[in-house]
Amino acid sequence: MKPIIEVRNLSKKYRVGERDRYLALRDVLSNPFRAVSKRVKQQWEDAEFWALKDITFDIYPGESIGIIGRNGAGKSTLLKILSKITPPTKGWITCRGRVASLLEVGTGFHPELTGRENIFLNGSILGLRKWEIEDQFDAIVDFSGVEYFLDTPLKRYSSGMQLRLAFAVAAHLEPEILVIDEVLAVGDAEFQKRCMGKMDEVSKSGRTVLFVSHNTGALRNLCAKSILLENGKIVSQDNTSIVIDKYLQNNLAKEALYESKITKSSDLFFKKITICDENGNRKGIFLHDEPIYISFNIGFNVSQEKHDYNIFLLVLSSDKSKVFAAESGVIRKENMIIRIEREFLVRGRYTIKAFIHKPQVVQIDIVDDVCTFEVVDNGSKLNVHGDYDYGKVFGKYTWL
Amino acid sequence: MVTENQFEPINQEVEDLKDLYPVEYRIEPPARFSLGLEELWHYRELFYFFTWRDIKVKYKQAALGFLWAILQPLALVVVFTLVFGKGLNVETDGIPYPVFAYSGLLFWNIFASGLQSSANSMVTNANIIRKIYFPRLIIPMSAILVSVFDFVMALVVYSGLLLYYHQSVNLARIILLLPFSLILTVIATFGLGTLLAALNVKYRDFQYTIPFLIQFLMFINPVVYSTSIFRSETAQYVIALNPMAGAINLSRAAFLSSSIRWDLVSISVGSAILLFMVGIYVFRKTEAYFADLA
Numbered sequence: 001m002k003p004i005i006e007v008r009n010l011s012k013k014y015r016v017g018e019r020d021r022y023l024a025l026r027d028v029l030s031n032p033f034r035a036v037s038k039r040v041k042q043q044w045e046d047a048e049f050w051a052l053k054d055i056t057f058d059i060y061p062g063e064s065i066g067i068i069g070r071n072g073a074g075k076s077t078l079l080k081i082l083s084k085i086t087p088p089t090k091g092w093i094t095c096r097g098r099v100a101s102l103l104e105v106g107t108g109f110h111p112e113l114t115g116r117e118n119i120f121l122n123g124s125i126l127g128l129r130k131w132e133i134e135d136q137f138d139a140i141v142d143f144s145g146v147e148y149f150l151d152t153p154l155k156r157y158s159s160g161m162q163l164r165l166a167f168a169v170a171a172h173l174e175p176e177i178l179v180i181d182e183v184l185a186v187g188d189a190e191f192q193k194r195c196m197g198k199m200d201e202v203s204k205s206g207r208t209v210l211f212v213s214h215n216t217g218a219l220r221n222l223c224a225k226s227i228l229l230e231n232g233k234i235v236s237q238d239n240t241s242i243v244i245d246k247y248l249q250n251n252l253a254k255e256a257l258y259e260s261k262i263t264k265s266s267d268l269f270f271k272k273i274t275i276c277d278e279n280g281n282r283k284g285i286f287l288h289d290e291p292i293y294i295s296f297n298i299g300f301n302v303s304q305e306k307h308d309y310n311i312f313l314l315v316l317s318s319d320k321s322k323v324f325a326a327e328s329g330v331i332r333k334e335n336m337i338i339r340i341e342r343e344f345l346v347r348g349r350y351t352i353k354a355f356i357h358k359p360q361v362v363q364i365d366i367v368d369d370v371c372t373f374e375v376v377d378n379g380s381k382l383n384v385h386g387d388y389d390y391g392k393v394f395g396k397y398t399w400l
Numbered sequence: 401m402v403t404e405n406q407f408e409p410i411n412q413e414v415e416d417l418k419d420l421y422p423v424e425y426r427i428e429p430p431a432r433f434s435l436g437l438e439e440l441w442h443y444r445e446l447f448y449f450f451t452w453r454d455i456k457v458k459y460k461q462a463a464l465g466f467l468w469a470i471l472q473p474l475a476l477v478v479v480f481t482l483v484f485g486k487g488l489n490v491e492t493d494g495i496p497y498p499v500f501a502y503s504g505l506l507f508w509n510i511f512a513s514g515l516q517s518s519a520n521s522m523v524t525n526a527n528i529i530r531k532i533y534f535p536r537l538i539i540p541m542s543a544i545l546v547s548v549f550d551f552v553m554a555l556v557v558y559s560g561l562l563l564y565y566h567q568s569v570n571l572a573r574i575i576l577l578l579p580f581s582l583i584l585t586v587i588a589t590f591g592l593g594t595l596l597a598a599l600n601v602k603y604r605d606f607q608y609t610i611p612f613l614i615q616f617l618m619f620i621n622p623v624v625y626s627t628s629i630f631r632s633e634t635a636q637y638v639i640a641l642n643p644m645a646g647a648i649n650l651s652r653a654a655f656l657s658s659s660i661r662w663d664l665v666s667i668s669v670g671s672a673i674l675l676f677m678v679g680i681y682v683f684r685k686t687e688a689y690f691a692d693l694a
Contacts, residue, residue: 086692090429094425095424095427126532
């Protein structure tokens with residue numbers, strides 16, 4: 001069987017700063033000579049940036065493939081090339097089927113037009129024929145649940161209704177290849193569940209699906225295989241669970257360490273601080289339901305028994321605000337380890353601040369904003385709210 | 401919820417019509433120049449939808465609605481009649497001034513509003529361009545079709561005006577020359593419109609120069625005056641280089657039975673086609689990168 005999508009040595013180059021180029025005419029007019037020479041110079045100096053570099057893979061009919069990677073890894077560029085929005089710099093793709101891409105729901109929706117009119121407009125922009133839209137009109141309206149507002153201008157819709165309508169149109173595309181970019185990151189829980197159901201149905205109906213997401217839970221459910229992109233290159237291409245593990249581990253492990261480069265003269269000092277798992281292996285990404293260990297390796301310039309210093313630890317969130325503090329007892333051993341219990345920190349990126357002190361008297365060593373680690377939501381109850389900021393910690397509470 | 405069997409009949413039809421779509425195609429770095437006519441044909445319904453959207457949106461919230469398509473040129477004719485007709489006594493070859501000016505305005509408006517909206521069309525539709533693929537030429541093309549719609553509305557008023565002034569017309573001439581004039585106008589507008597649309601994506605400066613450009617062009621076009629005021633033969637040839645001058649003169653020949661200089665008309669047609677080709681060439685050449693620049 002021939003692959004439905006063949007990607008060979010695909011590369012895309014951007015020049016850094018290219019987006020601002022449209023201002024250049026002013027320079028050209030005001031000082032033609034300088035502008036031209038500046039521009040030539042700039043072209044030499046401009047850093048080339050390869051958003052994608054030598055990507056090669058095959059997708060066979062009926063496969064659901066996930067694409068995962070950090071921001072800037074090249075996922076969106078890959079999707080844009082696949083959907084013909086932007087051309088590759090090198091390499092090629094052969095597609096054997098109609099591609100419908102959903103890089104956004106509701107592309108082309110116009111606020112002044114009614115729901116009914118927008119269904120037709122959006123549908124045809126997505127590549128549906130008029131008769132196809134007419135045939136599926138009732139199904140689309142039914143799926144969206146906005147039948148009472150069909151002849152109301154879209155600007156009077158709530159954002160949730162707009163989203164439902166948009167997804168309803170998109171869900172009724174019948175292409176051979178469906179390309180989806182994190183459209184599920186929006187909408188309420190009920191809507192997300194519906195979307196997931198629909199996507200599941202689509203992939204089970206034998207169509208080929210390419211799905212880009214940060215949501216590892218959704219990827220696990222929908223895609224048997226995944227591709228991991230890092231800095232524009234394919235790092236891993238395997239069963240989804242293996243790829244996700246790699247993604248989670250690869251990512252931050254390098255940053256999860258603090259090491260003092262000099263031997264300090266203070267009584268006690270931090271030699272090394274590591275974020276790790278229970279076996280002491282350095283680790284940068286944790287699932288929200290995994291415990292996080294922080295191991296402090298202490299250097300001593302005084303006898304271990306004859307001092308009364310302890311460690312004061314603060315966990316900082318990505319905006320550098322303090323999430324919580326934890327003070328140790330008096331340091332009596334070289335390795336002090338703290339366990340942050342599972343299901344405490346919500347997803348997000350964290351660093352730590354720590355100092356060794358004699359309470360209320362003196363601080364003798366201090367580290368600030370070191371040891372980056374990330375918590376990934378592996379499907380908590382709050383995760384259905386997508387990108388909504390639901391605080392820093394999972395509260396301990398009971399509804400009575 | 402939608403059940404599986406609701407899809408079944410449609411699936412069937414898609415299978416049947418599969419050969420309508422390119423089953424296999426390549427995505428490659430842009431290489432040779434091509435018009436992409438085949439692709440435009442596949443997406444032909446989008447012309448209709450974009451034009452329909454723009455017309456709807458244009459008049460949607462206006463209490464007078466489509467009447468504006470008629471009122472705008474009418475108001476302009478009143479102003480022109482007062483200023484140029486009554487005030488300056490512009491030579492019109494013996495035709496009542498409103499009838500004369502409106503015949504020019506009919507086509508001038510296609511050009512002016514078509515140019516304005518097509519030149520800005522890529523920028524105003526940037527959000528769609530960045531997210532979905534379709535032949536980009538459809539956007540400036542349908543922007544011009546909106547002006548053609550306005551033209552049809554204004555044409556109705558013009559017939560009324562002709563009746564009111566008891567202007568005798570030659571129907572055969574109208575049927576022959578009016579479409580010709582319309583095609584000439586659309587080709588010229590489209591050429592300049594796509595050229596400016598492509599440039600506008602890269603240099604936003606054009607956004608600000610276009611209104612000025614249009615105002616300026618209006619006075620070098622025989623909208624408010626007749627080209628016969630220029631006595632010199634060379635001047636006639638220079639004027640004919642402007643396709644809109646050709647189109648306006650043709651429309652006057654259609655409605656007002658003024659004589660036609662076919663040598664001048666063919667110059668206008670030639671320059672319109674040249675403009676058209678340059679516009680499309682530049683547009684197609686830069687089109688692939690619109691999503692990166694817009």
